[in-house]
Structures are given as structure tokens and as C-alpha cells.
Amino acid sequence: MSLKPRNVDFTETWTHLKETVAGVVGLRAVERSVWNTRFSDVYALCVAHPEPLADRLYDETKSFLEEHVAGLLARVRGSSSLENNDHNDGLLTRYVTAWREYSQGVAYLNSLYSYLNLQHVKRQKVSDAEIIYGSAATVSCPENDARQLEVGELGLEIWERVLVRPLSTALTGRIVSALCSARDSTPDPALATTLKEAIHSTVQVRAFRVRAPLQLYQQLVLEPYLAAAGAAHARMAAALLAAGDVAHYTRLALQQLEREVSLGARFLDASSAEQVRACYERAAVAAHLPALHATVDKLMRDAATDERDGQERRDDLRRMYVLLRPLGGAALRPLVDAAHAQATADGHALLAQPHNKDEAHTHFVNAMLTLHGKYSKLFADVFGGAQAFIGALDKACSAVVNFRGPTDSCARAPELLARYCDCLLRKRGGGGGGSGETDVDEKLSAAIVVFKYVDDKDVFQKYYARALARRLIHQLSASMEQEEAMINRLKAACGYEFTNKLHRMFTDVAVSADLNAKFQQHLRDTNASTTPGFSIQVLQAGAWPLGGAMAPLAPPQQLERPARLFEAFYRASFSGRRLAWLHHLCTGELRTRYTPRVCHLSATTPQCALLLSFETVDQWSARDLRDALQLGGDAWWRHLRPLLDAALLLAEGDVGAGDGGGEPAPDATLALNLAFSCKRTKLRLTCANAPSHQGAATAGAGAGANAGAGADSGESATHCDDDRKMYLQAAIVRIMKQRKVLRHTELIQEVVSQARGSFAPSVAMIKKCIEALIDKQYLERAPAALDTYSYLA
């Protein structure tokens, strides 16, 4: 057969072709040779000479299919009444049977017409680009679209127009009623398959369309179904709530949700899963939010208990969360608030538990860790560790940690936490509790958890620095590795600036160890006589929290010599440095030679000096001795008293008793108690009642801690306030220098966000700082606007 265009008699060819088309669409057997001939006929018609007959062929085919589908319509409708919605009346089955046959047939027909499709129709088709960018043609209503379709598509279009439209109400009613009954009881398999195919036919019919391919499905199935389902869900939920408590509701509501989702997955198009779920949530959960929210507080309270009941309440809460989560933040809000309130209340209760006052720091940290651990676990367990709840816990912890009673001037957290760290890092006396090194490490890491919640980090730093200084100077640290690790942890939490001074203190101690070794080597090298038991720590000024003036002291020759040697050595090793002795921090150890039993005395340098003064004389005039040692002011009595208390020295007359630096009477004398005896071989002399200005390094330690603590924290509070004002002023200047002009509220916000790392500034304090800066002419109020500041360069 030639491919050349030729004259074709349309009527004759179409008569043959039509017969075959009817066969194909009806799925009747068509012989291979007939098929091939008809295939050629389509070609011949399309390329016919002188006029191609493709358009006519297309039109004839179209009217043939319309007729055919109209026949199918009659078949499908059968005797069923279109008004009722009985899905078992056979209409659905007939519809599906007809659809199977027809869709298959049209697919074959599409192959038979493939030349027409390819050569004739394709040319007219809209390109993808046109669809995306919307040419005039695509904007026009698809119903009026006169463009030709591929024959397969044409068939589907006719099916929709001729068969589905007239039956639409009947189909919808039956499908929806079938789905609804499928929700309550599993349908028999035949009906299930029919239902599924019927639903999917509405998708397939329009699958070839680029625009709104799911439109028919949505109109015919999804929307009516969702409307019906919503009403059913609402009824179900109301019944559940009426029938039992929330536990009952959440359990069944979740089951229903699962059933609904699987129903959707089984019968509906995959694209609708989200809508089905949302519809359920809206009708069954969102509509009852007030009722659910009303129970949240109690649930949360019960869930936090350890009793057997708690586990069930936690399950309830978990289900409640699963139900509420998809509804967004507003629906979850009461849950989050309840979580916050519960954690806060629990935290306050934990802190208020009776405890030993000396163990307040341990109690505080342990209570906070218990709180944090418990609720972290609870929220992770119940709410899957959702961000909102972690946030609520953080807020609660922060509120509890920084809680300030009506009588407290400032929160005690920084002090307690610093004391807790101090206790852990200190050498433990004799076997203490057997807590190993890893144990301490863990506890310190845990302390960081609490630390992060502390608002007044700068106050903590002050307490910590003092305790660290004490540990380092008096060599009380259990381990230098732990000290360094802890500083690094603080640095990780708060940054370089926060731990800068701590680092420098730590470095000083390491450098001093080196220096000692070099000094001893130097003494050996120069053949100078050794200085037994001499060791020194050289601290850098500015890094150590050693407040107050250094008490002067004219040390006796035994102490003077090593000191001079070291000074010489130090001057040779470094240049441009000044060295000052901090005698009140030095400790010495003396051995008595005049007592029947040798006794080791450890004491501060001034005390050593006092004792060593009796090397050659047994009695001193108190006033002379004081002048000889240049122990001025209250230092005299402070160092002297422990010696008198221990009966090492005997006083006669008023030697200057009283903390205020009383003057020794002219005739008062001090004598060495030659009859001194002590049961123990070691005696530690302290000067416990150190006044706050000088005792920065010793206050708060040991037995006298509680007496001194009040004055100590009061003093550090004012000190802290000054530091904060400086910090705030610096921050304000930095911000204003960058911004030049800024409104009051914005400035406050910026300052607060900058300061947050080390403390929570009060707005009143920021305002004061702004005033101060205006007075100092760093800033001025902008002349035009009242609430705006501008920077004065």
C-alpha cells in the first residue's frame, strides 16, 4: 500500500472504520488484518487528496462516541431511582463495569487513531510554556475550548460530559454513603473494589488535563465527602465527651483519627490525605478546644506525679498533644502554659523543702537538677521534646532559679551555685564520701545546666572568682585539671570575656610553679644558701579579686631573707615589674622547739612574725612589738587574738583588744607562754573574723562563713551595681556610636539584649545610665522628638 496521498471516499471508509471503532470500544474481538487496514484507513483519511479529511474524521468519531456513551448511560442508570442514595442498588457496580470496558476500549481506540493524534492533533496542542505563562487560549474557559483533543482524551471528555454529569448527584450520594458505612464497618471486598474504582475513575477521567486535573474528583467525591465526614466527626466527638472523661475521649478520638486516615488512604486519591486529616481535626478536636483546655491543668499536675496514676495521665497528655499539635500554636498554648506553671510550681516546692542550712548550696543545685531532669524527661516522653515545651521548661527553670523572696535583696542562686562548685573543687578532707573524679566531673557539668539559667551571671562570676582565688592561693584545689575544665565549661557557656580573669588566675598559678623551680635552681647555681620550705605565688595585679589595701608588715629576718633573695631573682628575670607582698595571704609553718612535745603551727605570715619576735626575748611591750612589725590598724588584733586564744602568747594589760584597731596600753606586755602544751601535734591558727574589706579571699570560708555572709553579699551587691552601671554605659555608648540616632525603646531593647549574657538589667538602671551619659555629654535628647537620643561625637 502506498503512503502517497490519494483521493479517498470518506463515507465509504468511515462506514468500515466505524464498525471497527464500535468493536474496539465495546472490547469485541478485532482481527489483526482488519486492525491493520483500519489503521491505514485513518492514515489515508488524514492525508487525503485534495482535501485532508482529518477534521471530518475527528468530528464523526466524536459524534459516534457521544452516541455510544449515551447508550452506556442508559445501561448504567438501569432502573435505579436517581433520587435515593442507596449504594447497594447496583448503580455503582454498573457504572464501574461500564467504565472498565469503556476506558479500556478508548485506550485501544487511541492507538488506532495514533496517526491522527500525532500528526493532526499534536500540532494544535498547547505547549507547556503556554500553560505555565498563561497564553490567551489557556485562560479561556476549558468548556468552550474548541481545540481538538487526542482521541483517547476525547473519549474521556465525552464520558465525563455525557455520562458522569447527568449521574453526578446519584454517584456522589452513593459514593459518600458507601464511604460513611465503610468507616463504621468493613465493607465486603466486592463493594470495596467497586467503590475504589468508581472514585478513581473520577480522577482518571481528567488525568490528561493540565489544568485542574482533580476538579471532577473534588466536586464529585471529596467535597461532599468531607462535608458529610465533618458532621459525623462532630457528632462522634460530642458523644465521646458526653460519655466519659478526657482520657476516654483522647483514646477513642485518636483511634478514630487513625481509622479515618486509613479509610482515606484506602479509597480516596493520595492527594487528599491532608484534607481528610484536617477535616477530622477541625470537626472532632478544634470544635471542642475549650472543653479540652479546661482539663489541661489538672492533667499536667497529675502527670507530674510518680504514682501509678501518673503514667496513665502521661498517656492521656501524649494523646492530647498528638491531637492538638496539628491545630497550631494557639491550640497548644494552654498546654504549654500548663507545662510552664506546673514546672514552676514544682520547682518552688522542691526548693522550699526543709534542708540543712549549711547544705543550702547542695540542696539548691540538687533541687534544680531534679527539676530540670524530671521535666526534660517528662516533656521528651510526652511531647516528643517539642520546642515549645523545652522553651516552657527553660522559662520555668529560669523563674525558679532567679526567684527572689519578698525579703531578699537579690537572688541567692549565684552565691549558692558558686559555693556548690567550690565544695566540689576543693580538696576533700580524709576520704570524704568516696566520690570519684568522674563523679565530680559529672556534677560540675550538671552545675553548668543550672548556671545557664542564672540571670546574674556577673554576680556568680564574682563569687566564683573569690572561691577560685582562695583555692589557688591556699592550695585547696582537689585537681588542677578539674579547675581548668570548669573554667573552660564556663567559657563555653558565657564566652571569653567572662572567664578571662579566671584564666589569668589559673595561668598565674602554673607560671608560679615554674618560677619556684627556676628560683631554687638559681639559688643552687649561685651557691646561695637554700631557703627551706620557701615557695611563692606571684599573682598579676588586676586579675585577682583580692580587694582592700595590703596590710604592711616588717617581717623578721627569717622571712626577710628569702623574700629579698626572691625579689632580686625576680627583678633579674623580668623587667619593668613591681612586686608587692601580700602578707595576709601568706602562710607559714613553724615548729616549736621549747615545748616538751614538738608542735607544728601553721599560721599567717604576721602571726609567724609575731611568734618569731620571741626568738630572742621572752617578753615584749605590746606597743613596741606592734611598731616593730608595723602591724597597723585592726590587723594587729586580728592576727594577735588567735595566738592569745591558743595560749601561745600571754597578755598582760590591754594589748589592744577590739576589732576597731584599739591602741595597746603603754604598759601592756606580751609574753611567750613557755609552758605551752598542745594535745595535737598540728595546730592551725586562723584569723577567722576577717573584716570584709580585706577578707575577700577568706570570708565565706569555714565555720565563720554564715556570720560573714550577710555583710559579704551586701557589699558585693553594691560593688556589682557599680560594675553593671559601667557595663551598661559602655554598651549604650557602643550602640549609640554605631546608630547615631535611636529611639528610647529601641535603645533599651538593644542594651538588654547585649547585657543578657551576664545579667538581666532593670530598665530603671538603664535609664539612670542614659541620664548619666547625657550629663557627661556623650548623648543628647534629639531636639525634635522627645523620646529620641542622638550621639555626640
Next chain:
Amino acid sequence: MSGEDFDALDRGDNDGQKSDKMFTLKKWNAVAMWSWDVECDTCAICRVQVMDACLRCQGESKKDSYGKQDCVVVWGECNHSFHFCCMSLWVKQNNRCPLCQQEWSIQRMGK
């Protein structure tokens, strides 16, 4: 320093001067504080205390390397002192002491 060391030293001590002593100093843990020997403890260029690192070094968060401070002090012939970092930047523009306008020459460096 361990206890044995002291006892050994102590015995040596005993040999030298017999027991006419009332006390023996066995151990002395001295504490001293060093600071730069300067007239003014603030660097006039960066307005930071000379004991602290200069602003620039603080900004770079330089950690003091073991025992050696990176940001040392420098004294000019005029006896004015500054951070060495600050001064070395200053002299690139103006080789005079910022305080007294004398020609800048280094007298000594902190170590």
C-alpha cells in the same frame, strides 16, 4: 614540696645551729603580686589598664600564652608607658610620645 623534704632540710638546720632556737620556720608559702612599674596604670592610647591586654588584643581574644604575656608594656625615654601593641601602631603615624610630644625612643620593655 613534700614533708620529707622539710624534715631533711630541718635536720640540716639542726646541725648548724643547735637547739637554742625557739622556733624553726619549716615552710613559707609566700604570696606576692606583680604589676607593671608605671606612673599611670592606664594606657593613654587605648584607655585600658596596662595590666590588662590592650583593646585590640582583647578584641582578638588572644589567650595569654603560658607565662608570657603577649601584650606587654613599653617605656619611652620620657618615662611614659603604653601597651607595646598600641605604641607600635602609634609610631607608624607619628614618632612622638602621645603625652609629651618628645621624640619617641624606647627606654625599656616589659618582660
